[in-house]
Amino acid sequence: MLAFIFFFTILFIFALANVYIYKRLITRISFFKYLYNFFKYFFILLYISQAFFFLLRKEDFLTDKVYEILALSFAPSYCFFFITLFLDFIKFICIFSGKNYSIPYRFLRIIFEIFILVLGGFLTYISINNALKIPNVKKEQIYIDNLKQDLKIAMLTDIHLGKNLHKDFLEKLIIKTNALNPDLIVIVGDLVDTNVEHLKDYIGILNEFKSKFGTFYVLGNHEYYHNVNEVLQLLNENTNMHILLNKNIDLGVINIAGIGDLMGLRQGVYGPDLDKVQKDLSKNKPSILLSHQPKTVLLYNVNDFDLILSGHTHAGQIFPFGVIVKLNQGFLHGLYHLNEKTKLYVSSGAGFWGPSLRVFAPSEIVLLELKGKR
Known part of the structure; x- marks a missing residue:
């Protein structure tokens, strides 16, 4: 309705x-x-x-x-x-x-x-x-408590592979991201925005992403619109990405965790379960949480995490809709300090949704340069 x-x-x-x-x-x-x-x-x-x-x-x-x-x-x-x-x-x-x-x-x-x-x-x-263009790179330097070595994270969100953005766009996005020589790559939801049958011929090129620790992915709300189980099956069978569905992975220098999207609560499948993520979270090192919708941080206690990475907002995509997005999500775009420890970065996304139109809301590939506080 x-x-x-x-x-x-x-x-x-x-x-x-x-x-x-x-x-x-x-x-x-x-x-x-x-x-x-x-x-x-x-x-x-x-x-x-x-x-x-x-x-x-x-x-x-x-x-x-x-x-x-x-x-x-x-x-x-x-x-x-x-x-x-x-x-x-x-x-x-x-x-x-x-x-x-x-x-x-x-x-x-x-x-x-x-x-x-x-x-x-x-x-x-x-x-x-x-x-429609391949996004420019935006660099963001973030200081993290207890980080033992500097890390470079290439962050992508809201690629929206479908009828408008497909293989050619993804190939160019991969080339530009790999050129940043990141330590790890994260895709924070809304990767898929079409029936999975349309993606089978080329989704495997996601394996061409190159980084030290690999590529980490969480669901966005649009994956739920196209049968989330089929999306997960497609990605599991054709890619080597680490799918963080209410789980965390200890990478040695940091923990990287991810939760299901809030849309899962509506659909009754793969909703966010932060308690499950935090149960075996190594507390003696910094932790990063991938959560597609930034308003998740207003609904759950995320104080165990040093950095939350989100997308979903497209920075409004079309002026003046950013006002409505800000009212709905509580955040629009950029770096936010939630408390003395925890920070949130909301990306404007690499692709777009709906009409081929972006006004005062440029797309981006984000290069997060994490440094330990000295």
Whole structure:
């Protein structure tokens, strides 16, 4: 029911946005005078594509190419909406202050209108590219009590392998991560976002991740949406990753632990069990906990851990949705100090969910440089 309300709200917002752009921008561009009907049907088609995406995105009959095209349809509406809103705001300020906001010369007006269209196209491209590109590396230095040697952890979250991001994206992500020469690699949930049948041909390339201690993985909420048992079977049979499902591993210099996602509580399978993790946790060395949703730290006592690594938020992914994410999760992105000992890092993620769109929320590969306090 909540999902239905969410999708209906999004589609209603985009319907209003498309009408607003047409009425307040397109019909006021002078050299579009004889193209108004064309743009009317263009925005109708654009909205149909947006509606089809949300209504049919889970259906297998959508090919990857069709899915990718539909996912691109949101960016023009988003970018041109904010441009139109900004122009209307400037007009309001001019009217309120008694100044004339119209451009007196037709030539200058046409130049300005062309600039607005080019700007909208450029912002549309940038917002799409921010979602689809291989993430940049973000380095974060963290000091940990009692850490006997420095460690480099490559952190990936929210890769969302599926109809939009698949083999080519994963291969490039692996190459860029390996180039960091990490001591260990962690994948903190939402690796899988499609039926496992679509991943069988290439999921094994996860074994190409290279690090001293190996690759460690925990479930995210999206794995539960695609039959969590089949996801676990796929990864167990085709990869050598260490799957931390309510367990911990002593690596000598640190403990690395992971818990099931909070979605498991809703579905009644593989929910988080922190007591089980802590039962045999070696307390004489630093401990790291992998937990997909950061709000886990607000629901459970995590004081036994020095560092918690989470994702899920996408740093909001699309402005201004970060406000809603922050309200829901309690955290958005970056490093948080929970107490004198325990720290939390929330990654914006390497991939994206839904529309091919990232605005003011860049994706990232995180290189955590852990150092002992001196």
